[in-house]
Each structure stands twice: as C-alpha cells, then as structure tokens.
Amino acid sequence: MEAVLKSNLSNQVEVFKSRRKRLAEQMRQAGGGVAIVRTGGEVPRNRDSDFPYRWDSYFYYLTGFPEPEATLVMTVKADGTEINRLFCREKNEEREIWDGFRFGPVAACEQFGFDECHTNAEIDQKLPEFLANQPAVFYALGQSEVLDAEIRNWLGKVRQQGRAGVVAPSAALDVTHLLDEMRLYKDSTEQATMRRAADISAQAHCHAMRVAMPGAYEYEVEAELLYHFRRHGSQFPAYGSIVAGGAGACVLHYRANDQRLNDGDLLLIDAGCELDGYASDITRTFPVNGRFSAAQKDAYEVVLAAQAAAIEVTRPGQTFMAPHDAAVKVLAQGMLDLKLLSGTLDGVLENGDYKRFYMHRTGHWLGMDVHDCGDYRDNVTPPGAAEKPWRQLKPGMVLTVEPGLYIRPADGVPPAFWNIGIRIEDDAIVTPSGCEIITGGVPKTVADIEALIAHSRSGLVAA
Numbered sequence: 001m002e003a004v005l006k007s008n009l010s011n012q013v014e015v016f017k018s019r020r021k022r023l024a025e026q027m028r029q030a031g032g033g034v035a036i037v038r039t040g041g042e043v044p045r046n047r048d049s050d051f052p053y054r055w056d057s058y059f060y061y062l063t064g065f066p067e068p069e070a071t072l073v074m075t076v077k078a079d080g081t082e083i084n085r086l087f088c089r090e091k092n093e094e095r096e097i098w099d100g101f102r103f104g105p106v107a108a109c110e111q112f113g114f115d116e117c118h119t120n121a122e123i124d125q126k127l128p129e130f131l132a133n134q135p136a137v138f139y140a141l142g143q144s145e146v147l148d149a150e151i152r153n154w155l156g157k158v159r160q161q162g163r164a165g166v167v168a169p170s171a172a173l174d175v176t177h178l179l180d181e182m183r184l185y186k187d188s189t190e191q192a193t194m195r196r197a198a199d200i201s202a203q204a205h206c207h208a209m210r211v212a213m214p215g216a217y218e219y220e221v222e223a224e225l226l227y228h229f230r231r232h233g234s235q236f237p238a239y240g241s242i243v244a245g246g247a248g249a250c251v252l253h254y255r256a257n258d259q260r261l262n263d264g265d266l267l268l269i270d271a272g273c274e275l276d277g278y279a280s281d282i283t284r285t286f287p288v289n290g291r292f293s294a295a296q297k298d299a300y301e302v303v304l305a306a307q308a309a310a311i312e313v314t315r316p317g318q319t320f321m322a323p324h325d326a327a328v329k330v331l332a333q334g335m336l337d338l339k340l341l342s343g344t345l346d347g348v349l350e351n352g353d354y355k356r357f358y359m360h361r362t363g364h365w366l367g368m369d370v371h372d373c374g375d376y377r378d379n380v381t382p383p384g385a386a387e388k389p390w391r392q393l394k395p396g397m398v399l400t401v402e403p404g405l406y407i408r409p410a411d412g413v414p415p416a417f418w419n420i421g422i423r424i425e426d427d428a429i430v431t432p433s434g435c436e437i438i439t440g441g442v443p444k445t446v447a448d449i450e451a452l453i454a455h456s457r458s459g460l461v462a463a
Contacts, residue, residue: 013113015189016064019182020074020084023062026178027076033136035074035175036127038147042068054236057368058140058179060277065112067103069120075130083115085130090119124150128157132166138175176373183367184374185396190278190367191429194398195438197234197275198427201282202441204228205269208243209449210456214263214288218243221269222257229273238279239370241271245288249421250406252360261288266296268421272370279370281400282439283425290453295416297446299405302334303422304444306403310362314401314428314435319390320376324362327403331358339414340407357407363400366427372398397430401437 027033039059042050053068063072063086070088075081091104105117118126131137131154139151151172158168186194204225212221222243229237244254245261249268261267265288272280285300287293292300309330310323332354335341341353348354365372374397377388393399402425409418424444428435443449 012064013111015187016062017113020062021082022182023175023178024074024076024082027074027138028078028080030173031135031171032076032078033134033138033169033171033173034131035072035076035138036147036151037062037072037074037139037175037179038144039065039068039070040144052236055277057183057277057373058176061179061183061368063112065103065108071120071123073127073130075134078135084113085116085118085126086112086114087118087120087123087126090121124154127154131155131169132158132161134169136171136173137169138173138178140176141172141174143176180373180375183372184365185394186367186398186429187396191396191398193276193278194280194366194427194429197238197273197278197280198282198438199441200229200232200234200275201272201280202439203232204271204273205282205284205442206452208269208271209284209286209443209452212261212267212286212288213290213457214261216261218245218248218257218259218261218267221261221267222271225269225271232273234273234275236274238272238274238281242269242283243271244268244421247408247419247421249285249423250408250419251421252406263289264293266420266422268423270423270425277368279366279368279372280439281366281370281402281425281427282442283402283404283423284442284444284449285422285424286449286453290457291450292446293416295414296420296422298338299334299407299417299420300422300446302331302338303403303405303424304446306330306334306362307401307424307426307444310401310403311426311428311435311437314393314399314430316392316394316430316432318393320363320393320399321390322393323399323401327362327401328354328358331403331405334405338417340417357405358403359406360404362403363428366398366400393430395430395432399428399430401426401428 037059039056042053045051073085075083086108088108089102091102096102105119109117155168207228208221208225211224222241225241242254243257245259245267246265248254266285267288268285270283272282306327310327313322313326332348333345335357341348365374378391381388404423407417407420426437426439428437443452
C-alpha cells in the first residue's frame with residue numbers, strides 16, 4: 001500500500017512539474033525573469049476561529065502544495081536555466097500538536113519536486129538576491145496589496161546595489177495572463193477529476209429530488225446536498241448552494257435558503273461540489289409535489305429546448321457566444337408562444353425585450369474556480385472591427401450550458417406563470433467532434449424527473 005501511495009504522489013508531482021515547465025517556456029520566450037506565485041494564509045472567521053483553508057488556484061495548479069502561507073519562486077534565464085524554489089512554513093512540532101502535520105522545507109523539496117526550499121523567514125533576504133540582474137518579474141499584478149508592497153521592497157533593495165553594478169528587473173508582467181491560458185485547456189488528469197466531481201454532484205441532485213417535498217425547508221434540502229458531497233469524498237462545495245423554492249427561484253443568486261417549500265412550487269437547485277481542487281456546477285428545477293403544472297411544464301420545455309440548442313453548437317469552431325445565441329433564439333420564441341412577450345422573433349431579439357425574463361449569459365468557463373479563468377474574447381481586434389471577436393471553442397475547454405426563464409409577477413404576464421423560475425445547467429467538455437456532457441446523471445426531461453420523484457415517494461408510502 002505504501003508503494004502505491006508513493007507512486008500516486010510521484011505521478012501527481014510530475015503533472016505539476018510539467019506545468020511549471022510550460023510556464024517556464026513562456027517566460028523564456030518573453031526574455032526570462034522571476035515568477036512569484038503565492039497562496040495566502042488562513043482567514044479568521046471570528047475571534048480565534050478560522051475559515052476552512054482553501055489554497056490559491058494558481059499556486060496549487062503549479063505546485064500541488066496544500067499548505068497555507070507559501071510562495072513559489074521560479075527563476076528562468078534566457079539560456080534555459082530554470083530553478084524552482086518554495087518558501088513555506090517551518091517544521092514546528094509544537095504547532096503540529098495543535099494544528100496537524102506540516103511538511104517544512106526539507107520534506108516539501110523531497111515530495112513536491114522543487115530545486116530549493118526555504119522557510120518564510122528567509123524570503124526578505126533571498127528575494128532581492130533572486131531578483132538581481134533579472135530582466136523581469138512575473139506576478140499577479142495588483143491582486144494583493146501585501147504582495148505588491150513586498151515586491152516594491154525587494155526591488156528597492158536590488159536598486160540600492162546599483163553602484164555595485166547590480167540591475168533590478170525593468171519590467172513587471174502579469175503571470176496570471178500566462179496561467180489563464182494554460183488553465184483554460186484541461187488535460188486528461190483534470191478532465192478525469194472533473195468527471196468524478198460531476199458524478200458526485202449529480203448523485204446529490206438526484207438525492208435532493210427524492211427528499212424535497214411540501215412542508216420541508218430549503219435549508220433541509222441544502223443540508224442533504226452538503227452531506228452527500230462530503231460523504232462521497234468532496235472537500236468543499238464549489239460555491240454557495242442555491243436552493244430556491246417558488247418566488248426565490250426568480251432571484252439569480254438567491255442565498256437565504258430558509259423558506260418553507262409549498263405544494264405547487266418549483267424548486268430550483270444550483271449546487272456543485274469541489275473535488276481535489278476542481279469544481280462542478282449543476283442546476284435542476286423540479287416540482288416540489290412531483291408533478292409539473294401545465295404552465296410550469298410549458299415554461300420548462302422552453303428552457304430544455306434552449307439548452308439542447310446550445311449544447312448542439314458547443315463544439316470546436318463555434319465561438320463562445322454561439323451557445324448563448326442559440327439558446328436566446330429558442331427562449332425568445334418561447335416567450336412569444338407563452339404570451340409573455342408580443343411582437344416578432346426578430347424584433348424581440350433586436351430590441352432585447354427577452355432580457356426581461358432572461359438576463360444572464362448561457363455559460364462560463366469551469367475548472368479550479370467555478371467561474372474559471374480565461375479570456376472570453378480573442379486578444380487581437382481584426383482590422384476594421386469595432387471590438388475583439390469572441391474566441392473559438394477548442395478541445396479541452398470546459399464550460400457550463402445554463403439557460404433559464406425567470407418570470408416575476410407583472411402587468412401583462414399571465415398569472416399562471418407568476419413566480420416561475422427555471423434554470424437547467426450542465427457541464428460540458430469540448431471534444432474534437434462536439435462536447436461531452438459530464439453531468440448527465442441528473443434527469444432533466446419532465447417525464448424522467450416526475451418518474452424519479454414518483455418512485456421515491458412510492459417507496460416512502462410503502463414503508
């Protein structure tokens with residue numbers, strides 16, 4: 001067993017080392033320099049209690065090192081020389097009694113594949129040395145006042161050596177721009193992790209459909225989701241779960257999760273787990289009593305058709321906006337058919353009237369962060385164009401597909417549709433021939449949802 005564990009760790013370390021090499025090559029092409037990537041410390045929740053620690057995504061992507069208060073320093077020279085250094089907390093047996101195991105510099109070097117490791121106490125002494133005579137410093141520009149101040153201090157110490165012929169970096173470049181492009185394309189290891197996260201979340205949603213019923217509270221259903229996530233190995237929820245019954249489903253980022261579920265209401269659940277650093281993101285909407293009303297079914301079928309249209313164009317060669325445009329066209333026609341809007345399809349699309357009931361994009365990048373990094377537009381504006389074009393989808397990208405309808409009570413809106421909020425969301429990996437929906441384990445047709453709920457309720461009655 002010990003040999004297997006060491007082999008698995010070795011395989012993981014090779015993944016992180018290969019990512020550092022890819023970043024080093026991009027730094028080399030830019031002329032070389034020093035990259036500084038940091039993960040923060042624990043954050044107080046109140047008094048002497050901290051929030052559960054979650055490392056910085058950029059830092060973990062490059063290192064796999066799980067502890068707080070650590071800094072990766074990569075030196076890349078134009079001649080190909082590359083040195084990877086880690087600064088971390090010192091080994092402290094007394095703190096381990098209270099807070100648990102710490103790697104310390106020696107074990108960190110041995111197990112995570114760094115060339116050098118130092119304690120955090122040494123960073124102010126070492127960094128001016130590492131920055132001296134380097135052409136550029138790469139770091140997350142403007143994202144941390146603390147790190148900004150430290151880098152200014154280190155550069156100041158280098159400049160003080162100017163009379164001795166020491167030169168400070170003359171350029172500061174944003175390392176996150178390079179890393180965003182790397183993280184946008186998920187390799188096979190990342191995709192496998194995201195499939196497992198999607199499976200856990202899908203099972204949790206199915207469980208929620210079984211247990212949610214009239215008279216229960218939203219927070220009870222949320223508790224079942226969180227229990228299911230953790231019970232199956234997820235370390236965290238990927239984001240704050242939305243469990244919104246009735247009118248709450250028309251609030252896009254509903255957070256209260258404290259209302260009683262009523263017979264006749266729809267329940268919108270937007271929830272996903274995080275597994276080994278990677279997020280899943282699923283939304284399903286279903287009737288609390290197990291049966292869609294006529295109006296609920298009509299609205300739901302519109303959203304489901306919009307999602308199908310969006311998934312159809314989630315493929316290489318299409319732009320990021322193609323799924324949104326496809327969904328909006330179906331949704332707008334549905335709004336006309338349901339008498340939510342009047343006019344023509346072209347007119348509704350042109351004047352934006354559909355935004356009254358659908359006001360968000362149909363998707364976003366997904367990965368280590370639930371709204372993951374990566375530009376949505378190309379970096380270059382073509383000659384004669386007013387703006388940069390939307391970037392094309394390519395294999396390895398992962399995005400959500402999540403159209404919706406949110407119908408608040410208003411004059412001119414048929415009362416049967418009041419307070420109907422519907423969103424259907426799945427996670428898609430772009431493949432060479434189309435896309436793979438990795439969250440398909442949750443039913444989403446009217447018939448399948450009603451069948452799942454009916455089966456679970458019949459079991460309760462029989463019991």
